[in-house]
Amino acid sequence: MKNKVTIRQASMLVFLAVISMKFLLMPATMSKYADRDIYFAVFLGLAIDFVTLIIYLQTAKKYPNKTFYDIMSDHFGIIFTKVIYFLLAIIFFFKALFVIKATHAYFLDTLYDEFDWWLYVIPLIIFLAFVLKKNFRALGRTCEICILIIFVAIIICLILPIGNIELINVFPILNNGLEPVFSGWVRCSYGFGDYLIVLLLMGNIKKSANLNKIAYYAVLAIILITTFFFEFVALFGDMSTNQQLAISDISVHAQLPNTLGRIDWLIIFLWSVTLLLTCAILVFASKKCLDVVIGKKMISNVIVLISIFAMILLLYLNLALLIEIVTSIYYIVFSMTIYLGIPILLIFCRVIDFARKPKGKVRYEVA
């Protein structure tokens, strides 16, 4: 029962995973490719993600008590399923790594003059090791308790800089056609595909008849993220590419009376919680996938932690290198294959089931 989450908890988990990555490093990176049309690019990515979410939810409804592993292994065999899970583990792992690095950058930018890397990494690893021993229910409940304040933080972030917005920065719209929009989406594909977490929740959601609620939260996330990207461009215009930590830079732009001091203190706290919680969710998701591949929880815990530690060592303070990796063509092809391949596989499962269905004789009865 401890792995079972309620619909609300599942929705919160998904909502949090979707929003957190989009508000920090992504806007600036996307600006390099999509220029002033980043809100179109992010909307495109989110819309495609939403379609994949609908496919996942429909599949979960079709097979209410089956996990993703059950569905895949029934149709494609255990080995293929384990390969899929391994690839998912890598995707979640890289996403987690990205959030870890972004969180450090965020703290350094907003709160610390100097923030020793080890003072950051060691407590974080201990925290993640603790999270790995927990379950989706605990994480879902945590999201449930935090989501209201996180939502408030986002709204404050969106409202505070409104006075500084210059709509002239947004125009001309689609100046270079749709190509930069697609480019922005493709190059920043590392920031999409967050609904893959739904796959891990399949078969573990109580009252799965109300699965549509997850989609409502997804729509809310799309609205908030697109609005944020729009505001980001309207605030910074051509300077967007230099704003590495979008939400942090936006709050600095807010014109506040001096007597209030640093009102963004509250936002900093809330965003810190959001980022660390997202990091925990992603690392836990990665570990869950490895559990399936390896079959022994303890070993997968150790592997995930060692991998994070090793990657952190490799990337030691080098955010640019991490961005380079995740925007490289190899990673894009890899991640796109997973994001778009899994929904196709799930549709294929439905087709197989339809084909397998025994066709009974149709009897016509005369009234």
Added chain:
Amino acid sequence: MKKSGKNLTTPIQNDTTLQKMSKESNIHITGNLQNDLDALKSVFGDSEDLIVKDIYIKNKHLIIVYILGIVDLLQLSKFVVEPLQNQNEIANVSDVVNALVLSESKKIKDIKEVYENICKGKACILMDGEATVISCSVDSFKARSVAEPPTSAVLYGPRAGFCEDLKINLNLIRHILSTPHLARKSIKVGRITHTDISVVYLDNVADKKIVKQIVQTLEKIDIDGIIDSHYIVQYLAQYKYSIFKQIGITEKPDILCAKMLEGRVGILVDGSPIALTLPFVLIEDFQASNDYYQNSKRATFVRFIRILSIFMSIYVPAMYVAVQLFHYKAIPLKFLTTIINSTQGLPFTPFAEMLFILLLFDILYEASLRMPSYLGLAMSIVGALILGDMAVKAGLVSPPAVTVMALSGITIYTIPDQVSQLSLLRLLFVIVGGTLGFFGITILTLYFIIYLNDFDSYSAPYLSPMSPVSFKDMKDSVIKSDISKMTTRPQSISTINKTRQKGRVDNEKQSNN
């Protein structure tokens, strides 16, 4: 009247005698008076206060055994001896029981049970040729009166509190919950103390599985003695190494009954004025009995103040240290200047300074708890004036740090039942705030939220109704709704009947009609 033994010793037995008794626990009453008496005497050893009295009624030989001092001789004479002597004929045990109309009597067949009954102030009647002993309740145990407990004083509402006598405590509950659905299970725990423990619940509300689980846990306890209900707290706790409180405690029957009406199970221990309640969720400690006896809006405001106070008590000292050491840019300039001026020349770092004051505060607290009450004034003078004021004047600590600690020290007592946990949490947060700054505070906060979210107390989520969110239960959480709106029992607690009221009592509508 015969007196056994030569030395004046109390029936409190040494270990050897108890072991012996334990071995003889299977010895049954034979019906041979001399043999039974010898067996009993061997269990009691050389107890001079063990009284053995012979009575003959129409050639039927009876023996009354009791301990001098803990039996009310007047009651013994009036309700036991006299009725027996007034009988024309006594043929068997049933005749004795019938004769003892006004005394609570019980049939026993086991030497060990006879011993326990005698020790608890009962008189036991042995009868020639009968393998059954009759125990009569004639104890003279003087219980403390039903007074207002010092830990739960109220402005309005019932003031009765539990005392150390289980019977009185049960009667206090019966007085409030006079229903046939009030169920009770009795368990004896403690190889030496044989302490009576009563599990009380409403059988048409409480979940039987939870009752069974609690009873089984209590039955498994194998300990020499239970002195207070806090002894069994540690057995009932499901997370043995947790610093968080897992079982509700109360000294007031009205609180216990209110909790039982919500579907909780109460546990009463003989000799303890503290009743335990299960399942326990964190929000319970934020609910004071006063809240239910005053305006609900005021109660909501007070609850909000309590929650705010708890956050302040934990976070303010940690934030003060973190901000000084790592995030001074976040402090408004004027306040920063004040802090810099007052901390100049201090021998300690802000972290060490806060730890020092925290330690000092806890020492004062411990000392004031154990110091005789007549020294209370002296204590406050020494603590507040000499240690606090002089430490500031001597330049050991800064005034802002003392203010922060004083604020934390006061706010923590808005929830007195959580003080022990919260003071530990405060220390932890100060340590991470001083070493890692704001990042440490955030990560520790998340750690505890996730930890508590995985924490169930007998199937009830510890952080409910905030997580998992239950809007129905919100009516009695941070918000305190009118009683008329609380139509259901808490959703987070497993009960067999969720309905408390069939419909909202709308006085306005009634008056209009």
